[in-house]
Amino acid sequence: MISIFLILGSLVSTLAGASTEYHAINCRKHSAVLTDFGGVGDGKTSNTKAFKAAIAELSQYASDGGAQLIVPPGKWLTGSFNLSSHFTLFLHKDAVLLASQDEAEWPAFPPLPSYGVGRDEHAGRFSSLIFGTHLTDVVVTGNNGTIDGQGAVWWDKFHQKKLKLTRPYLIEFLYSDQVQISNLTLINSPSWNVHPTYCSNVLIQWLTILAPVDSPNTDGINPDSSSNVRIEDSFVVSGDDCIAVKSGWDEYGIKFGRPTQHLVIRFTCISPDSATIALGSEMSGGIQDVRAEDITALSTQSGVRIKTAVGRGAYVKDIFVRRMTLKTMKYAFWMTGSYGSHPDTGYDPKALPEIKGISYKDIVAENVTYSARLEGIENDPFTGICISNVNISLTQKPKELQWNCTDIQGVSGKVTPQPCAALLEKSIECPFPEDRLPIEDVKLQTCSASS
Secondary structure, three states: OHHHHHHHHOOOOOOOOOOOOOEEEOOOOEEEEHHHHOOOOEEEEEOHHHHHHHHHHHHHHOOOOOEEEEEOOEEEEEOOEEOOOOEEEEEOOOEEEEEOOOHHHOOEEOOOOOOOOOOOOOOOEEOOOEEEEOOEEEEEEEOOEEEEOOOHHHHHHHHOOOOOOEOOOOEEEEOOEEEEEEEEEEEOOOOOOEEEEOOEEEEEEEEEEEOOOOOOOOOOEOOEOOEEEEEEEEEEEOOOOOEEEEOEOHHHHHHHOOOEEEEEEEEEEEOOOOEEEEEOOOEOOOEEEEEEEEEEEEEEOEEEEEEOOOOOOOEEEEEEEEEEEEEEEEEEEEEEOOOOOOOOOOOOOOOOOEEEEEEEEEEEEEEEEEEEEEEOEOOEOEEEEEEEEEEEEEOOOOOOOOEEEEOEEEEEEEEEOOOOOOEEEOOOOOOOOOOOOHHHHOOOOOOEEEO
């Protein structure tokens, strides 16, 4: 883990003296500082009321150039609060948001309609720390300020089965458009870190997300039933999948019927027990047109993993992956058709997922235990798999069976070690789209605060 700390050391800013007066630069027409609303940055005083009062006051400027709330240097303890449209939350580099460990500071919400039940506990879920719904043009940014979820208490409750509701996430927006999250460090989330759900036109860039590699369900970034999403220039260390692409769970996701589609991913991951990028397992609204490129994974369980099961329905299709560098991996390729978790017993066993059009090319993997484990579903094979120009070097104690393939169909070319017979060897180059998605031309809103 020494290399991880060396990487992190370069990302941490030195502390600077605090100022009491700040001005917005190149961001919104109106601006205020949290201390204007009674905020106290001592790490002990709750600032939930201060955040709510500030946002309520600034939201009146939504139609007049929008507003920015600056969080100055200090440690700002807070529970959940909701943002508004045409709004920027800006964290100074020496600002730390500390998530409250008092459950009374976290409102209870019903389960998401595409999930039907809570992920930890069926009854519902706690609101996320930074939350918003039905918003337009919302930005959460800073100059590498920190959001600390103080998750250890929540992880203990999860392990001890003492939770009454599903754990909160750090940042979550629902039914929102034009969402940007950037230039922040997120640490120790109680559960998932960033969760844009039922959203469109989402840009996530320059995030550092850190959690202990044994922490439960601390996924980095989970785009969920969302479209036109770009995730890049980010670094994730996680106890679960670094990125998990989702779209609802079994019969609830099928009924809600909102896919995740048109997604661009470029980032770096460390996750010894999970995937660099997972597609699923909750994918019952469908996942289509995912473009992952220029990915680096270190000491991670698998590269791009497809997770699904009987009862999920929908599809995962038109997935394109290229230019991955994988170092010290259990699996280079992994697809699972028997990921058996279900929200309840009401799922339809006849709802079979369609997995097709999965392309990987230009991949170098080092110190790998198991080249591929590709497991489709009996009478529902995964089809249209293409793997080309892949060089996998093995660990000193590799698995004897390097390619374990069942219920899959596809082609391969210039792949080492030699793939299984189900991937017919041909002189091919797997496809990657040449067009650009609209989200690739959206510019990151750069904001700053000066004293």
